[in-house]
Amino acid sequence: MTATPIDRTRRRFVIDEAIAILARTPSTLDALLRGLPESWTLAHEGGETWSPFDVMGHLIHGEHVDWIPRAKIILTQGDTRAFDRFDRSAHFSASAGRTLPDLLDEFARLREANLRELGSFNLTNSDLDRPGRHPELGAVTLRQLLATWATHDLDHLMQISRVLARQYSDEVGPWRAYLRIISGTQG
Amino acid sequence: MTATPIDRTRRRFVIDEAIAILARTPSTLDALLRGLPESWTLAHEGGETWSPFDVMGHLIHGEHVDWIPRAKIILTQGDTRAFDRFDRSAHFSASAGRTLPDLLDEFARLREANLRELGSFNLTNSDLDRPGRHPELGAVTLRQLLATWATHDLDHLMQISRVLARQYSDEVGPWRAYLRIISGTQG
Numbered sequence: 001m002t003a004t005p006i007d008r009t010r011r012r013f014v015i016d017e018a019i020a021i022l023a024r025t026p027s028t029l030d031a032l033l034r035g036l037p038e039s040w041t042l043a044h045e046g047g048e049t050w051s052p053f054d055v056m057g058h059l060i061h062g063e064h065v066d067w068i069p070r071a072k073i074i075l076t077q078g079d080t081r082a083f084d085r086f087d088r089s090a091h092f093s094a095s096a097g098r099t100l101p102d103l104l105d106e107f108a109r110l111r112e113a114n115l116r117e118l119g120s121f122n123l124t125n126s127d128l129d130r131p132g133r134h135p136e137l138g139a140v141t142l143r144q145l146l147a148t149w150a151t152h153d154l155d156h157l158m159q160i161s162r163v164l165a166r167q168y169s170d171e172v173g174p175w176r177a178y179l180r181i182i183s184g185t186q187g
Numbered sequence: 188m189t190a191t192p193i194d195r196t197r198r199r200f201v202i203d204e205a206i207a208i209l210a211r212t213p214s215t216l217d218a219l220l221r222g223l224p225e226s227w228t229l230a231h232e233g234g235e236t237w238s239p240f241d242v243m244g245h246l247i248h249g250e251h252v253d254w255i256p257r258a259k260i261i262l263t264q265g266d267t268r269a270f271d272r273f274d275r276s277a278h279f280s281a282s283a284g285r286t287l288p289d290l291l292d293e294f295a296r297l298r299e300a301n302l303r304e305l306g307s308f309n310l311t312n313s314d315l316d317r318p319g320r321h322p323e324l325g326a327v328t329l330r331q332l333l334a335t336w337a338t339h340d341l342d343h344l345m346q347i348s349r350v351l352a353r354q355y356s357d358e359v360g361p362w363r364a365y366l367r368i369i370s371g372t373q374g
Contacts, residue, residue, distance in 0.1 A: 144360035173331035
C-alpha cells in the first residue's frame with residue numbers, strides 16, 4: 001500500500017484556521033502600509049481602480065455591514081431573507097478627509113470586535129451548513145460566507161501588493177520579463 | 188491653464204521610497220505567516236509551485252547572493268563582468284529541516300543588514316545610472332536592480348496571498364465568481 005499524497009492545493013474549511021488568517025490581516029496591512037509615503041498609499045492602477053487607501057476603506061465598510069451582519073441574518077433568518085446588497089463605493093465618502101493610520105486603527109479595532117462576536121456564536125459544524133440567500137449569487141451557506149471573508153482579505157492584500165509593485169513597471173527595465181506581478185501572468 | 192493631473196499609475200524611482208517598501212517586507216511577512224498552522228504555510232498551487240515556506244527560503248537566498256552582491260558588482264566592475272546566475276532552487280536544500288519562524292527571523296536579520304549596507308554606499312543619482320550586465324537580460328542599471336528588489340518583494344507577497352486564498356477555492360462556493368484571487372482575473 002502506498003500512502004495517499006497530501007493534497008496541498010485545497011483545504012476543507014476549519015473555523016479556527018480561517019480565524020488564524022482573519023486575525024492576522026490588520027497587523028499585516030499595518031506592517032505594509034503604516035508610514036509609507038502618500039505617493040505609495042494613494043497609488044492606483046488607473047481609471048476607477050483603487051489605491052491602498054481606498055482598499056482600507058472598503059475593508060472597514062465590510063466589517064461594518066458585510067460579514068458579521070450577514071452571518072447574523074443566516075443564524076436568525078436563514079434563507080428566508082436575502083442579505084442586503086453591499087455598496088462597493090460607500091467607502092469613498094466614509095474615508096474622505098481621513099488619514100491612513102486612522103483607517104488602519106479602525107480596521108484593527110473592528111476586526112477584533114467582529115472576531116470576538118464570531119467566537120460568541122459558538123458555531124457547530126451543523127451551524128456552518130446553515131443556508132443564506134445572497135441577493136445576486138443565490139443559495140449560500142454560513143461556511144461559504146466565512147471562507148469568503150478570509151479569502152477576501154487575501155484578495156485585497158494581493159491587490160495592494162500589485163498596485164504598489166506596478167508603480168515601478170517602467171523602472172525595473174528588462175527585469176519586467178521576470179516579474180509576474182508586472183507582466184500580469186500568474187503561476 | 189489646467190493643472191496636469193497627477194499620474195498615480197507610475198512613479199520614478201526614488202531610493203528612499205524603495206527602501207520604505209524594502210524595510211517593511213520582513214514585518215509584513217512576519218505578521219502574515221508567523222504562528223499560522225503548517226497546513227497553511229506548506230500549502231501550494233500544485234506541481235512545482237511554491238508554498239509560503241518555500242518563498243521565505245527564496246527570499247533569504249536573494250538576500251545572500253542576489254541584490255547587494257549584484258549592486259557591489261555594478262559599483263566595482265560595472266558591466267565588464269556579468270552577474271552570477273541566480274539559482275532558483277538553491278533554497279530547497281538550504282531550508283530543509285528548518286522552521287518557518289527561523290526563516291522569518293533570518294530574513295529580517297539579513298534584510299536589515301543589507302539595507303544598512305545599501306545606506307553605506309551613499310549612492311548619488313549618477314551612481315544609480317551605473318551599468319551592469321545580467322547573464323540573461325543583458326544591459327541593466329543599478330536603479331533597475333534596486334527597483335526590482337522592491338518589486339520582487341511585492342511579487343512574492345502577492346504570491347503568498349494567492350497561494351493561501353486558493354486553498355479555499357472550493358469552500359467559498361458561489362462567491363468564487365467575485366474573488367479575483369481565485370478566478371485568476373486581474374483588475
